Amino acid sequence: MVSQRSLDVLRVIVQDYVASREPVGSKSIVERHSFGVSAATIRNDMALLEEEELIAAPHTSSGRVPTDKGYRVFVDQLADLRPLTSAQRQAIGAFLGASADLDDVLARTVRLLSQLTHQVALVQYPSLSTSHVRHIELVPLSTTRIMSVFITDSGRVEQRMLDVAGPLDEAFLSELRARLNAALGGLGLAEAVEGLGSFADQFSRERHPLVSQIAASLVEQIGANRQDRLLMAGAANLVRTEEDFTGSIFPVLEAIEEQVTLLRLFGEMSADQNGVSVSIGRENAEFGLGETSVLTSGYAASGGAVARLGVLGPLRMDYSNNMAAVRAVARYLTQLLGEHPGA
Amino acid sequence: MVSQRSLDVLRVIVQDYVASREPVGSKSIVERHSFGVSAATIRNDMALLEEEELIAAPHTSSGRVPTDKGYRVFVDQLADLRPLTSAQRQAIGAFLGASADLDDVLARTVRLLSQLTHQVALVQYPSLSTSHVRHIELVPLSTTRIMSVFITDSGRVEQRMLDVAGPLDEAFLSELRARLNAALGGLGLAEAVEGLGSFADQFSRERHPLVSQIAASLVEQIGANRQDRLLMAGAANLVRTEEDFTGSIFPVLEAIEEQVTLLRLFGEMSADQNGVSVSIGRENAEFGLGETSVLTSGYAASGGAVARLGVLGPLRMDYSNNMAAVRAVARYLTQLLGEHPGA
DNA sequence: ATTGGCAGTCACGAAAGGCGAGTGCTAAAG
DNA sequence: CTTTAGCACTCGCCTTTCGTGACTGCCAAT
Secondary structure (H helix, E strand, C coil): CCCHHHHHHHHHHHHHHHHHCCCECHHHHHHHCCCCCCHHHHHHHHHHHHHCCCEECCCCCCCEEECHHHHHHHHHHCCCCCCCCHHHHHHHHHHHCCCCCHHHHHHHHHHHHHHHHCCEEEEECCCCCCCEEEEEEEEEEECCEEEEEEEECCCCEEEEEEECCCCCCHHHHHHHHHHHHHHHCCCEHHHHHHHHHCHHHHCCCCCHHHHHHHHHHHHHHHHHCCCCCEEEECHHHHHHCHHHCCCCCHHHHHHHHCHHHHHHHHHHCCCCCCCEEEEEHHHHHHHCCCCEEEEEEEEECHHHCEEEEEEEEECCCCHHHHHHHHHHHHHHHHHHHHHCCCC | CCCHHHHHHHHHHHHHHHHHCCCECHHHHHHHCCCCCCHHHHHHHHHHHHHCCCEECCCCCCCEEECHHHHHHHHHHCCCCCCCCHHHHHHHHHHHCCCCCHHHHHHHHHHHHHHHHCCEEEEECCCCCCCEEEEEEEEEEECCEEEEEEEECCCCEEEEEEECCCCCCHHHHHHHHHHHHHHHCCCEHHHHHHHHHCHHHHCCCCCHHHHHHHHHHHHHHHHHCCCCCEEEECHHHHHHCHHHCCCCCHHHHHHHHCHHHHHHHHHHCCCCCCCEEEEEHHHHHHHCCCCEEEEEEEEECHHHCEEEEEEEEECCCCHHHHHHHHHHHHHHHHHHHHHCCCC
């Protein structure tokens, strides 16, 4: 049985360790916090916590350090996040206030988040899977080459080049553009792909191969871009916290640059009651991030597109502040993208 | 007077030091290379090199290490770069072979370059300043909101949202689109901006404010995007070579994430006869990169857009191989972008 | 100009010793 | 049963010391 006071002891151990980077001993606890009991009593509680594997001693006679499990219990106890300071709120507004397009907003967001948390920040591009076709544009580049621009209501724009078999005149391209938008405008991406399957059938035998080719390219374009991208900022912060990693941070940086891994990790994280999901230490082992914690929150772009953003850092981080920052930024971003669809 | 043999000694000092990371002494030189002279003679040459400040001794009685100036002389002596190995050439082809759009090509390029050189790789987006207007598209998002898509012949696509004062109908939007493209298509960006200045004058008094607003937004869109972006990959390599930096690599990573600084540095580097420009150590001091070397080469996208790509790493790097890689990738990229305009 | 010899310098690594923070345990008190 | 004070013990860390080895600089001879 773990008493309430024991949990309080765990809390201050995590807090003090995060603040000082040094194993915390019973004596320093009683002199820094008002528990109203003696160091010996704290020692008894600490022995209990050690039995539960919530804390561990690096050396036989040193203070204690939280284990992965200890951080987990600590985080789960953080029921209420204190809101950000007004200075931080202002920073969010100032940073994200006036932005032109989605690329810009997300680029600013990731930098902002990294500055607020002093960790590596990550922002996933909104998934296309739940968004809808806003507009398709075909732009002639030469007589046998066109650029197709594909715009969704989540504000994403994807362009692609295509060499076509036969020559194309502007009139036919206009017709094609009009028919494409009539047929696909407003559809979800899956429906659009379906619609493209039979799209060419409405054209003459003569035109059919050409239109088929273009339709196939569009299908590919839609499908290919469903694989999301990830923005990163604040890699320098990882170096700053280098001492918190037992070995080198090299493998960590490698894993971060391997976006596929992170996207998989993002995919497996779901929101808890605060909207912020936390994955700690060995919980990330399969991603090569066994020594890091990842905090994420979902955010919604318009068009129903959802994605995640968050931060990554050493186990020894300020969970409280960082979770609040992630939550606040996600909320602000959702609000911003909701207000100005696609912007 | 610095004899030819002295320069040869400098060369092997750089080579051995790069290979071993240890100060190189006279004895190890004579036993690893066939100079046909004794260690004492080498020592005399080394004393000469030291007088010229091309090498220095970390401690009174240790081997010698090249200085910034020494690396500079070494690099300038590398008249002919040996071409890449066939395996490397194949890697370039395989990596960049099939790519959809400019974003994709550049993203692959930067990763490729980082893998070839084992350093941080940087690729600058082609500057818009010398490219031309390919197409302007206006997409209605709601009655008072449009998205303008701006396509250049260098393959870049920029989108932007705009709230307009009055309601817009589709017919007028079509007219506007047609007139915009008629007026601006093919113009250089500077000319396009000029043309937009008086563009609204051809419309009725009633339409004038609306068109003015759209034109102004387009001008802003063109201007704003002239500020280039930079792709980076291989930050993990900096960590791997951390020991080559006297202090922490933190400020280096910070400088790298501050794209503005790097773009300024890129701007100041011009090509030498090999097409590869090298900036060594303190030559980069004003950018906070006094302990790094930067190798860059220009490349050309279609539409006359030019930009630079390159790598950044510690002074102690394999200049010969890395310069060859930068040159090869720049050439390949130029070729690829030339073949498939905008792709 | 080149070479062999030799004394001198100095960083680096290993070994030793002292310090001190912190623990676990025990016995007594509330 | 919980809490407290006291105490012996452990062990990482820091500092000091010392020996080793690599390399240089100089000098005299070729």
